[in-house]
Amino acid sequence: MIIAIYALKNGMIRVVQQSLLGSILSNMLLVVGCAFFAGGIIHRNKDQVFSKATAVVNSGLLLMAVMGLMFPAVLHFTKSEIQQGASELALSRFSSCIMLVAYASYLYFQLSARNSSYSQIGSEEVPNEDATEEDEEVEISMWEAIAWLAVLTIWISVLSEYLVNAIEGASDSLNLPVAFISVILLPIVGNAAEHASAIMFAMKDKLDITIGVAIGSSTQISMFVVMLLNLISHCDICVLCEC
Known part of the structure; x- marks a missing residue:
């Protein structure tokens, strides 16, 4: 996101579009594929399982995001808008706001409901073996993690401008x-943390965390x-027009 903001600030809109698309494809194909492959190699004598509810929720959100991106594109290519340019821009802003509200609702659901709603959806699933294991020892505290996150x-953000x-x-x-x-190299570099953590959790037979990552x-x-x-770019365009 930081790299995309700097690229958008420099007017490299095509780079922003391609890097975001590459990040989505890299996470869904490369990261998940490598994680499943590594987990299968380590645990080749057993079947690894994951929560169906988690996969269903994420699939639904991705489908919603595709629809939010598709509607303005369909309006643009079909030339069916009532007001040339204005209708497409208004629909794009409206879709962005709806997606942001939906994502905020999803975060609230995750933080408030925890695993209760998920367990009802996937109650027929076979529980993972490590569910009965004792919790792992915490290596760093919450405030230490927040401090490291802020520093990094x-x-x-400093390195992104040079990149x-x-x-x-x-x-x-x-x-x-x-x-x-933009599509291949930048997403691989930007998703290095997700790639490493997803493989690590898959090797520990924690596919729910792998899919979540x-x-x-x-x-x-x-x-x-x-x-x-999308909303930031519209604001920048409005500021440039006023200037």
Whole structure:
């Protein structure tokens, strides 16, 4: 998200679009595939299971995000809008607001309901073996985790500006198209943390956390990051028009 904001600030709209699309595809295909493969290799003598309810909820949110992105595109390509340009822009803003509200509701559901509603949906599922294991010892406290998160976020925001400014130069020096860097390389670098953690949890036979990390990241990008950047871009356009 930080990289996308800097790229949007520099007017690299196509890079933003391609990097967000690449992040969604990378999480859903590369990260999940590598995690399942690594988990299958480590636990090749047993069947790994995960919660069906978690997969259903994330699939529904991803489908909702696709619909929110598709409606303005359909209106644009069919040329069926009543007011040229204005209707498409209004629908895009409305869809973004609806997706943000839906994602906020999803977060509230996760934080308030915890696992009660999920267990009702997937009550017929076979419980995982590690459900009866004792809780793992906490390595760092909550405030230490928040402090590390704040420090790393600031550091990433500083490096993101240099990374965005180096995209075109890297494309010329490496003789690679900007689209390849935006869709393939940037998402792999940006999703390195999700990739490593998803594989680690899959190797520990915790597929629910693996799916939550990988598919949840795609859900966050499609329903929150894309929609928020859409509204930010509209605000920037309005400011430029007023100037």
